[in-house]
Amino acid sequence: MTDHPSRIAALDEWIRGKEGENLEFKSARSNFHFEELTKYCVALANEGGGKIILGVTDERPRQIVGSKAFLQPERTRKGLCERIPLGIDFEEIDHPDCAANSRVLVFSVPSRPVGVAIQHDGHRWVRKEDSLVEMSDDRLRRIYAETGHDFSADVCADATPDDLDDLAIENFRDRWIAKANKAEDQELVARIQAMSGTQLLEDIEAVVNGRVTYAALILFGTNRALTRHLAAAEIVFEYRSNDNSGPAQDRKEFRQAFFTCYDNLWNVINLRNDKQDFQEGLFVVPISTFNERPVREAILNAVSHRDYQLGGSIFIRQYPRRLEIDSPGGFPVGITLENILDRQNPRNRRVAEILTRCGLVERSGQGMNLIYEDLIKQSKPAPEFSRTDQYQVGLTLHGTVQDPAFVRFVEKVSKETTAFFHTHDWMLMSEASRGEKLPKESEPRIKRLIDLGIIERGKGRKFMLSRKYYEFVGKAADYTRRKGLDHDHNLALLKKHLDESGEAGASLDELAQVLPSLPKEEVRNLLRILKYRGIAGTKGRGPGSRWIALEGDGNES
Template sequence: MLLYKETEDKVEFKEAKGGNFSFNGGNRTDPKERRRCIIGYVIAFANEGGGKLAFGIHDKHPHKVVGTNQCLNEIGKLEQDIYRETKIRVDVEELFDSNNNRVLVLSIPGRPPGKVYKFEDVPLMRIGEELLAMSDEQHIKIIQEQEPDFSQTICVGLSINDLDPQAIVRMKEAYSKKQDNPLFLTLESKQALTDLHLINNNKITYAALILLAKEEVIKKYLPQSSIYLEYRNDAGQITFDDRYLFSKPYFLAVDELWNVINLRNSKVPVQEGPYIFDIPYFNKEVIREAINNAIAHRDYRRTSEVVIKQYPQALYIISPGGFPIGVSLKNLLTVSSTPRNRLLADVLAKTGIVERSGQGVDKIFYQSISEGKGAPDYSSSDDFQVQLGLSSIVKDRAFALFITKLQQERADKLSVQEILFLDAIREGKAKEDLEKAIGEKLFNEGLIEKVGKTKRQQWRLSKSYYSFTNKEADYTKNTPIDDSFVLMKIGQYLKSFNRAKMGKFVELFEDHLTRDQVKTIVYRLSATRYLDYSGKGTGREYFLAKTTVNTNRLMERAIQVGIEELRKRGELSIEVLKNEKESEVK
């Protein structure tokens, strides 16, 4: 490392002997000084394609090891803090020379295509000793970048003899079936590969290698295209109980992968009237589509493999490289993106291995939510990897039944966005977090209802959901209380305890109304002379007004007189009440 040159070898040396090099600018006020910190250099190096930041080496040439206390005994914390601030995965290591001088080295990866990192809203680059704002021209050039299609690249040295004949047969059969083209089966292998553009000008592409090459050939030319499957019986385990490595051509590996996952699969029986079906812990279509996405959209230039981690209650698929350009967590279900490996994705689509472009994620969401398992989890993804989490737990069997019933009865099936909306309401998401147009459509179709008034109005699932799932009591409990109910409760309370401060009324309705709503109602009852009060501020107490008390007594007397009159006429007796009760039971 001492022989490295800062510009040519993309390395920055910092003495930092005392270990006081700023992490994020500290208390400095000058923007130029604030940038000269660990985060500033991480941002700049990532923007320039990656590099190394070394502490404990004199920055003047010739470089000399002086040692450093920078982040001593805090390597793990430093990696976590950098990731928290930048979402960049930096590797940190300690090196020691013959005199036991400690050197701290940060290995910073390059940015993904089309991505610019910023420090305090400024895209940085290294210019000599300075960290300066990137020029507008360079900034625009980066954000207009397009990812090259790695799968279309020629794999130098690969010949048709390196391809697995069984995999080629499997590909031809799949294409023939999907395209309803039996003549494709009669083509020679080279012609079939050429027709699918897996061979270009008599040269074989990396897409052909990944999909069709022999196992030993894949390990030689592109070992990172292998897939690891790890099984752990407990989510807290560090070591795995079983581990499998799949290095076969993907046309052969795809079925084997599912078979191994399915060894530990089970199912949840669901039944309600005529609706009888089983919900698997792990849905075959969902798992296969998720793995296919990882293979088609991962970044093969990164030397990491796709890793699948299976647990009894969850499964995670981790693939190298972030989302393709233009895709984010927010637009995952709505954006039309350019596949990172277009040729590979096209072949998988034409052979029916994956859904047509842009439909795979829809299917993953649709099936998972329809089975009552909730939405798939992509929240741990970043610019350097995509992580998909799938639950095997059926959180709400009733919801799964309800969606199944709806889809069977409707000519116009619910879309994935509409099912996602219904699931969000089921989980109690706030109305402002949901798309208004979808809500209005489902409201007009009678699938959801509006609850409350004005700004506090929310959505809830319709009465038909609660009736179908035998949750009528939940529907009633969630129904907003009306003014007559509030009036009755306040009247009952004051009749028993005579007086009450505002806080007692808030407690009385804590499960139904906010403090502001209670105050508004109490003020209105005071204005209409239903309630009277004494005292000021926090000491104010409310009580029933004299006119209210007199009116209540009059109403009670009227009811009593009415009952007595009915008894005199023989229209009200224990026998009459008993007969009416028996009639209701029948």
């Protein structure tokens, strides 16, 4: 069985291309070591992204030899994504020119985020000729310089270590130890426990040569020190029961070390966090309006990315069914609404690195991805940035559960399949559940979700959840009704075009443009149905044949 011509053409182009920064070929006839694959993926990411192609020789002229490596590529990709903080994808291509094993396995690796060097087991790999080597210090410095000046790493001239809160330092120590224990790194646990507070701050570069950085003030500073040196490092919480102007029903101001208020922020939000009940068989299952994980991630994002050189505080406004978080400063350089899920660029790198040390922030910087995924899995609207401009990022988290049945279906999909789903996959599932149009550029992801039996094509570019979903929620009749209407609608469009084409008729390519969202073979099957019903026929043979309208009444079953 051979693949779609476009995929084969793409493979042929890669084979003819130059092996360089974005292509790596390996014959891998029988196997390929997973650790070696991981290293090459790290190197490709550090070099701007690319593809590692298994089943093709790297010597010119390149030959397709086929590969039996990683016969369960979904599991392999999941393993890669657990080790490398990027949305790695794969595709299997069967080439018609290969007589024996024609399977070519292609792993696509996106570029590293701006200002971030990807590493695995402490090594930042890059390629040098036919070998893998560690990234040089000079190249690493150039990558770090991409994000521009890091204000949080600057030293506050008038601050001293006495301006830092001992409780905040110990809270950080406890979180760092907990992370090390989880990784079963007892040597690191012992080292953290043995350090004095001063040594701990020097080790994480919050204090440099005895001098206090702004990152240290933000994360460990006392109220008095922040008031004197960085009053903008403040988080204001308000609870409002409605959108009316006037004073809030509750207001709290946190001008203190972030490590002393982080948990308190969640506690005040959770105080009025109601439950939404939905029926599951004989039982009523509650879902929190605000889930802890996306709320905490949103707060961490605001602290890590806000511009501390601008006046103004971070504002958290809680309403019964939504949470608004406004932070000074627009998106960091290189970040837009279009790429926010795929690129990261921490404005305050020193702050982000310290939060990463203790496990509050993922090394991958995928906090926004986690927010999107958590909301979608609970059938809540995607985050909004309607109040965002060059001076402020305004994030809204909506808490209303839209379709409880979708929540249960997502749980079922997660348990039954070993497939790894990227944030973009979850967004496509969510949009399909609402019968929305899906973007053409997402076609590879759409095809994969169709192959997994999660979504199906509807009218035009619109999609719907698969028969599995409707059977799961006990609404098989709804599926038949919706799918049947789509089927009849497509047949009617083809018949209308043939009627308008008259005796000249229309080619298959022309008719495929009438239903651009459907594969050509599916359009051909619909035409066969019209032919069986006596509504359409063909004239001529071969590539030049045309479809024409007939005089049938269309009532044959």
